[in-house]
Amino acid sequence: MNYETVIGLETHAQLLTESKMFCSCSTKFGAPPNTNICPICTGQPGTLPVTNKKAIELALKTAIALNCKIEPHSIFARKHYFYPDLPKDYQVSQYEEPLATGGYLEIEVDGIKKRIGITRVHLEEDAGKLIHVGAARIMGAEESLVDYNRTGTPLMEIVSEPDLRSPRDAAVYTQTLANLLQYIGVCDAKMEEGSLRCDANLSLRPVGQREFGTKTEVKNMNSFKAIEKALLAEEKRHAEVLNEGGKIVQETRFFDDVTETTTGMRSKEFAHDYRYFPEPDLVPVEPSKEWIDEIRESIGELPAAIEQRFIQDYKIAKLMVKILIEKKLIGRFFEEAVKLYGHTDKAPIIANWIAGEIAAYSNENHKRFEDLDFTPAQLVEILRLIDDGTLSGKMAKEVLFTVLKTGKQVKDVIAESGLTQISNEAELEKIVQEVIKNNPKQVKQFKAGKETVMMFLVGQVMKLSKGRANPALANQLLKRALGKN
Ligand SMILES: [Zn+2]
Incomplete structure (x- = not known):
């Protein structure tokens, strides 16, 4: 039946x-x-x-x-x-x-x-x-x-x-x-x-x-x-x-x-x-x-309306919006970060960090969002350091987790850990030259037209720099050194 x-x-x-x-x-x-x-x-x-x-x-x-x-x-x-x-x-x-x-x-x-x-x-x-x-x-x-x-x-x-x-x-x-x-x-x-x-x-x-x-x-x-x-x-x-x-x-x-x-x-x-x-x-x-x-006047915007607004105004995927509206203060944190960052088109990136890394941290550590010692300004500070090449995405995650864990300031965490990306051309050039010297076989293959070898060479630069090299810049310098630019 x-x-x-x-x-x-x-x-x-x-x-x-x-x-x-x-x-x-x-x-x-x-x-x-x-x-x-x-x-x-x-x-x-x-x-x-x-x-x-x-x-x-x-x-x-x-x-x-x-x-x-x-x-x-x-x-x-x-x-x-x-x-x-x-x-x-x-x-x-x-x-x-x-x-x-x-x-x-x-x-x-x-x-x-x-x-x-x-x-x-x-x-x-x-x-x-x-x-x-x-x-x-x-x-x-x-x-x-x-x-x-x-x-x-x-x-x-x-x-x-x-x-x-x-x-x-x-x-x-x-x-x-x-x-x-x-x-x-x-x-x-x-x-x-x-x-x-x-x-x-x-x-x-x-x-x-x-x-x-x-x-x-x-x-x-x-x-x-x-x-x-x-x-x-x-x-x-x-x-x-x-x-x-x-x-x-x-x-x-x-x-x-x-x-x-x-x-x-x-x-x-x-x-x-x-x-x-x-x-x-x-x-x-x-x-x-x-x-x-x-009383009616005092109610304010309800979650269903906020959900619609986030989807329309910020072009964020619905599933992600669901996480942002789970609690009033998550939505507020998000909007404040967008405001501080200064452009609405960056909203999906901010949403990604909140729904991704920050949510993952709170889940793993059984901490509620409201108990996190972290501000929208700190998130924006980290994102700006990615934008100007100081931090790679991976480093930014590490900095974020350390800030969440210790409650320290972003700049102090970076100073203490030495976590900055090498975006300085002269500094990176030395590493690039060393990689070229150490990998003659791959260099030859690349020069013969096998462009996929570039991935390997960039990987070597990353390895030698202990992950601190700016990969885009490494790519550019390698190409230049190998006469492709
Ligand atoms: Zn009583």
């Missing part, structure tokens, strides 16, 4: 606010356990929450960037469940009247553009963090410790329509969304660190069938790669069950990164299990038109 995969994603993004969703406790990561807490976020009797305006602003910004309709009136709701990381026994979320609805995000999967519907964007608070001793999950743990520092941290949930058709679609969607959230400055979107988390609903249906199959929810995917792997495993499991004539049980499943399989955790709750009801302690959110306009 041929099946079509249907996937919808729920993404939780930790908002970049200084304080929590309903109290003034700090959201700073890494504080000692249970120090960023107060009577409100630990659910003490008699306390009253107040909504963080900045959190609403960041969620509205996201909703606008995702082409959503901002609801003129939205309310908070209590979602009830018991778990030790939730001191109030309910989570304040939004249910029936969310902040924004009906948007879309455009993604590009292997060259094909797809528009993925966004069902809703809403605000909620995060739960605390449980540390299970002796096991990865609460099941099987000897004891569990709770840290309420994260409790009440503003979260934004972005729910997609079931428009994704493959695990790869889902990974690309999450990556595109993460990129967008970083660009507009609402979330740092680091899946590995948990500031962006996502749950996926997956089902299979026979090709051509309209109604959906039974879905399962997959949790614990901690990277873009893990999303793809987890959903591939779950897709395969569904197909196997269905092909054997079995039925899929609607449940939540946990992805294990090591075994690359999913296992059932609990049967899936239904909305009515949570006894949602409107939160009586919080006022509705009714953003004014002026405020929404003000």
